[in-house]
Amino acid sequence: MELREDEIEALVKFDRASLTIVKYDDLTSSAGQLYVAVIKREGGRGFAGSAESRIKAVHEVWETYQRFMDAPVHSRHNGYWLYENALADVELQRIKNKQEKQHE
Secondary structure, eight states: OOOOHHHHHHHHHHTTEEEEEEEEEOTTSTTSEEEEEEEEETTSOEEEEEESSHHHHHHHHHHHHHHHHHSOGGGTTSHHHHHHHHHHHHHHHHHHHHHHHHTO
16 A cells, blocks of 8 residues: 555654655656655755656655665665765755746
């Protein structure tokens, strides 16, 4: 049974992290839109996922987050997780830029 978005968000908040979701118009996707979901831990790692539907993007980032949490502590500093964190930071900056443009 897959978790609903609100259930995932509650679990993320319990872990002192946040879930951010944004929709972009994307002419390259068949749906014409792309959802990006980002989980960012307070003062810690971030993870991003994207898909043509909101719930799929949430599930993608949730699965990545779970893999990180299940990984042995010594393996959490390898290049794969550093890449995931950098990708999340880029997506959060894109979200911030989009929000700033909407307020102009």
